[in-house]
Amino acid sequence: MTVLEEELAKAIMYSKKVQTDSCALILDKLETSYELLSSEQKLEYLYLRTDHTYETGNYLNSIEYARAYINLLEMHPTDSTKKEAILVYLGLNYYMIDELGLSIDTYYEALKIYQEKQDQFGIILCYLNLGKAYSDLKEYDKSLQYITKAIQGLKKLPEDSHRLSSWYSQLASVLISSNDLENARLYLDSALRSSENNNHINSLPEIYGKYGFMYKKKGEIQKAIENYQLAIDLAEELGDAFKKIELMNQLANTYNLNGYFDESISLLEPFLKEQLAQKSYQTRLTELETRLYYAYEGVGRYKDAIDLHEQFKYLRDSIKSLENFNQIKQASIRSMAAQHESENTLLKKQDELNQQTIKAQNTILISGLIVLLLVIIIAVIIYRASVINKKLSLENKRQADRLIQLDIAKSRFFANISHDLRTPMTLIMGGITQVLENKEVYLTAKAEKQLRIGLRNGERIIHLTNEINELIKLEDNKLAITPRYINVDEMLNLFVQMFSSAAEIKGVHLAYSRMISKGSTIIYADPYQFEKVLFNLITNGLKHIREKDSLTVSLSQEEDKLCISILDTGEGIPEENIPYIFDRYYQAPGTTFKTQEGFGIGLALVKEIIDKHNASIQVKSQLGTGTEFRIKIRQENIDPAEVTAFSKLDYSDDKRNLFRDIDEVETEAKPLVHIESIKNLSSNKRKKTILIVEDHPEVRDYIFDLISEYYTVLTASNGQRAIKVLEKESIDLIITDLMMPWFDGFELLDSLRQDDKLKKIPALVLSARTSEEDKEKVLNKGVNDILSKPFNPKELLVRIENLLNKKEWNNTKDEALFINNQETLDEVESSILKNVEQLILKKIDDPNLSVTYLSDQVFVSERKFYRLIKKLTNTTPYEYIKEVRLQYANKLIQEKKLSNSSEVARLIGMNNVSHFNTQFKKRFGKKPSELLQK
Numbered sequence: 001m002t003v004l005e006e007e008l009a010k011a012i013m014y015s016k017k018v019q020t021d022s023c024a025l026i027l028d029k030l031e032t033s034y035e036l037l038s039s040e041q042k043l044e045y046l047y048l049r050t051d052h053t054y055e056t057g058n059y060l061n062s063i064e065y066a067r068a069y070i071n072l073l074e075m076h077p078t079d080s081t082k083k084e085a086i087l088v089y090l091g092l093n094y095y096m097i098d099e100l101g102l103s104i105d106t107y108y109e110a111l112k113i114y115q116e117k118q119d120q121f122g123i124i125l126c127y128l129n130l131g132k133a134y135s136d137l138k139e140y141d142k143s144l145q146y147i148t149k150a151i152q153g154l155k156k157l158p159e160d161s162h163r164l165s166s167w168y169s170q171l172a173s174v175l176i177s178s179n180d181l182e183n184a185r186l187y188l189d190s191a192l193r194s195s196e197n198n199n200h201i202n203s204l205p206e207i208y209g210k211y212g213f214m215y216k217k218k219g220e221i222q223k224a225i226e227n228y229q230l231a232i233d234l235a236e237e238l239g240d241a242f243k244k245i246e247l248m249n250q251l252a253n254t255y256n257l258n259g260y261f262d263e264s265i266s267l268l269e270p271f272l273k274e275q276l277a278q279k280s281y282q283t284r285l286t287e288l289e290t291r292l293y294y295a296y297e298g299v300g301r302y303k304d305a306i307d308l309h310e311q312f313k314y315l316r317d318s319i320k321s322l323e324n325f326n327q328i329k330q331a332s333i334r335s336m337a338a339q340h341e342s343e344n345t346l347l348k349k350q351d352e353l354n355q356q357t358i359k360a361q362n363t364i365l366i367s368g369l370i371v372l373l374l375v376i377i378i379a380v381i382i383y384r385a386s387v388i389n390k391k392l393s394l395e396n397k398r399q400a401d402r403l404i405q406l407d408i409a410k411s412r413f414f415a416n417i418s419h420d421l422r423t424p425m426t427l428i429m430g431g432i433t434q435v436l437e438n439k440e441v442y443l444t445a446k447a448e449k450q451l452r453i454g455l456r457n458g459e460r461i462i463h464l465t466n467e468i469n470e471l472i473k474l475e476d477n478k479l480a481i482t483p484r485y486i487n488v489d490e491m492l493n494l495f496v497q498m499f500s501s502a503a504e505i506k507g508v509h510l511a512y513s514r515m516i517s518k519g520s521t522i523i524y525a526d527p528y529q530f531e532k533v534l535f536n537l538i539t540n541g542l543k544h545i546r547e548k549d550s551l552t553v554s555l556s557q558e559e560d561k562l563c564i565s566i567l568d569t570g571e572g573i574p575e576e577n578i579p580y581i582f583d584r585y586y587q588a589p590g591t592t593f594k595t596q597e598g599f600g601i602g603l604a605l606v607k608e609i610i611d612k613h614n615a616s617i618q619v620k621s622q623l624g625t626g627t628e629f630r631i632k633i634r635q636e637n638i639d640p641a642e643v644t645a646f647s648k649l650d651y652s653d654d655k656r657n658l659f660r661d662i663d664e665v666e667t668e669a670k671p672l673v674h675i676e677s678i679k680n681l682s683s684n685k686r687k688k689t690i691l692i693v694e695d696h697p698e699v700r701d702y703i704f705d706l707i708s709e710y711y712t713v714l715t716a717s718n719g720q721r722a723i724k725v726l727e728k729e730s731i732d733l734i735i736t737d738l739m740m741p742w743f744d745g746f747e748l749l750d751s752l753r754q755d756d757k758l759k760k761i762p763a764l765v766l767s768a769r770t771s772e773e774d775k776e777k778v779l780n781k782g783v784n785d786i787l788s789k790p791f792n793p794k795e796l797l798v799r800i801e802n803l804l805n806k807k808e809w810n811n812t813k814d815e816a817l818f819i820n821n822q823e824t825l826d827e828v829e830s831s832i833l834k835n836v837e838q839l840i841l842k843k844i845d846d847p848n849l850s851v852t853y854l855s856d857q858v859f860v861s862e863r864k865f866y867r868l869i870k871k872l873t874n875t876t877p878y879e880y881i882k883e884v885r886l887q888y889a890n891k892l893i894q895e896k897k898l899s900n901s902s903e904v905a906r907l908i909g910m911n912n913v914s915h916f917n918t919q920f921k922k923r924f925g926k927k928p929s930e931l932l933q934k
Contacts, residue, residue, distance in 0.1 A: 008044060059097050084117070087107075104130060124150040127146045166191070172191065176210065176217055231247045232251065429455055482528075484644040498652060508542070508551060513554040522635070531652060535649070541570070542568075545570035564631040691713075693735065719743035726758055736763060836858060843909075844909055846909050851877045
């Protein structure tokens with residue numbers, strides 16, 4: 001390594017350690033040898049110069065180094081470039097010298113490069129800087145938009161979470177400038193919490209300074225002074241002189257504006273005397289001098305004011321000289337930027353002119369033909385349209401009338417079904433309840449569990465019938481609404497508390513935001529019915545978001561109405577489905593989140609209840625981004641004594657308890673394998689392994705209980721989890737549902753077909769979707785069997801056995817088989833027995849021949865093999881193997897092909913000759929040697 005390379009490496013090291021003085025000394029040395037550096041070394045040198053001059057406040061010099069870096073890079077392109085970082089420095093320097101337009105243009109250029117490189121931190125850093133620049137331009141909407149995007153991006157980068165406090169503080173500053181003080185307070189509180197949680201004390205002076213700024217805006221001067229003073233003390237403790245001067249300037253200005261001149265003098269006079277003694281050249285001291293001068297005038301100390309002004313003459317002269325020099329440099333920078341912009345504009349105009357010329361030529365060539373064709377087409381269209389419109393208008397009227405009648409008929413049908421279900425459900429549930437409560441009836445734990453599951457599902461059916469009946473009553477104006485004055489803020493707080501633990505388990509962010517500037521949070525509504533509305537909307541939002549997404553419940557104000565918003569960052573709703581989501585019994589097709597099929601009455605019930613309250617509900621959604629439901633209802637300003645108080649949500653508590661087992665969130669911490677199903681298995685008695693893929697936990701446990709006695713059982717709650725299991729475990733059969741969240745059975749089957757290893761595993765579909773269309777779709781994916789829910793347990797076990805006993809699978813075929821023919825079972829078993837005999841004879845000289853080997857060769861489980869041999873020979877598999885060995889030995893002896901019993905024993909795989917002689921005599925009445933001597 002050369003001397004120059006060593007010096008450059010040292011400079012890089014000092015820069016990383018923020019040892020700016022040491023770094024500057026080395027860079028000064030390298031400046032004299034600049035021409036001896038390679039192009040890549042020059043780029044590194046210019047990058048370090050740009051960084052150092054910016055950090056030390058020499059913004060104009062930093063701009064020159066950054067421009068030199070970009071010019072050199074254009075002449076010597078390299079992959080190891082830091083162009084995007086240089087552009088950020090350039091934008092920051094422009095910002096610091098108030099060239100906001102150039103700053104914003106440079107940030108956008110850097111943002112484009114970061115997006116191409118998919119550098120997430122670089123992207124959000126550009127968003128933050130753009131937000132700051134737009135704030136200084138007083139374009140607060142754009143500023144808030146960019147800073148909010150920056151914070152959302154930062155939350156996804158845990159390693160940079162310590163920056164959140166400063167970024168929240170920046171967002172609060174913009175809100176204060178735009179007079180949104182309530183939201184500013186919320187974000188300052190968030191900044192303070194983040195700083196404490198991450199032990200990021202360096203941001204505390206800035207945060208408390210912003211608190212002072214906010215209280216000053218609100219007119220709470222004493223609180224403003226307290227927070228400014230605390231911020232100054234913290235800055236002094238941290239040794240941040242620049243921040244301390246800035247905060248002292250703000251506090252002194254607050255003192256002066258409110259006539260606290262003595263306090264201003266006490267704050268500034270000692271500090272400025274100290275700076276005068278040190279002959280400090282910090283430019284911002286002139287601001288403090290101005291504040292102190294104003295305070296002296298306020299108390300009539302005019303001589304002190306004049307003396308102060310004279311004492312700071314040296315600093316003003318120095319600043320004026322520096323400003324003149326900087327103005328010349330800034331003019332040069334503006335000129336270069338204008339020239340660059342002019343060149344870009346000229347190139348764009350030339351390109352546009354060329355494109356316009358080409359388009360004009362093409363237009364002239366084809367315009368004549370198009371006009372002729374259009375005339376003919378328009379004439380034909382007008383004629384056909386007049387004929388078709390007449391037919392369509394009549395047909396549309398008939399269809400509209402028909403649809404109205406069908407809608408009424410559908411509602412009546414559901415109402416009748418829900419009514420007729422109640423009698424048999426009462427008998428079923430009553431009988432189950434009596435059995436469970438009868439102390440004289442002995443129930444196993446498994447039987448009691450199944451009865452309780454049955455009772456709980458009966459209660460769910462009754463609940464669904466009640467929901468349908470309520471919807472019908474609402475449609476017929478027969479459901480009574482009993483409105484009262486309620487505090488909707490309290491109700492929303494209770495909801496967020498109720499679902500906070502569920503959100504935490506699922507790994508999503510649930511938050512409540514209250515943004516009411518004036519008036520009350522009281523509405524006139526039926527508490528029970530309005531609770532249903534909020535429960536449906538919040539649970540829908542939680543169901544349709546994944547881990548790391550967020551759900552925000554907020555309460556705001558629009559004129560004389562309160563606005564309740566439920567906003568999620570989930571999958572969103574396709575635009576074409578939005579007009580129908582409040583229709584009765586409507587379910588959007590083809591959504592990403594494929595859950596259990598229901599009646600499609602939740603949102604219809606919401607809409608009907610909202611209409612009954614003379615309120616409105618709107619939905620906004622974008623596919624892949626999220627969905628927002630907004631309810632607007634009249635704000636009531638009444639005596640708090642008339643408000644109905646409530647401490648819990650009765651309807652929501654009951655429904656959550658009723659459906660808790662179904663809606664329970666599964667996490668990675670929950671085991672995929674039931675350990676009890678694989679214990680006590682020796683290596684030569686491995687059970688076949690079956691994977692159950694089913695999202696309903698009770699159905700999944702039910703299938704597990706049915707088959708775990710016979711097989712090793714693994715479980716997965718959806719297709720994605722199933723793929724993870726298949727990557728790690730050896731699976732002999734897959735039993736899968738079709739309707740599952742996020743990754744359903746159809747997608748799982750597609751994934752199996754695309755994998756050369758997995759496509760050989762037989763698949764049994766177990767689903768409530770058994771229409772001809774679904775069956776055809778499933779079979780075309782290479783499924784080997786399909787069984788409808790509800791199913792017969794014995795039939796399930798038989799189908800599993802048939803699938804596992806199939807010798808060869810080929811799931812790549814478009815057609816598939818139904819292995820359901822019980823009549824062919826004896827023929828198959830006889831064929832297997834003949835095959836077993838041949839397998840034993842083929843390896844008869846192998847002393848290690850085992851039942852496991854034979855069962856594997858005929859593609860059946862050991863248990864099935866045992867039952868088969870026992871059924872057809874009335875002996876165990878071990879006895880059968882021994883019988884074949886002895887029969888073969890007897891044949892060899894009778895044919896006189898061997899001379900002694902030792903050779904016979906060796907040829908039939910029995911190494912212990914004495915044991916062979918004993919067994920042979922026991923079977924045939926004579927020893928082998930006696931027969932060989934004849």
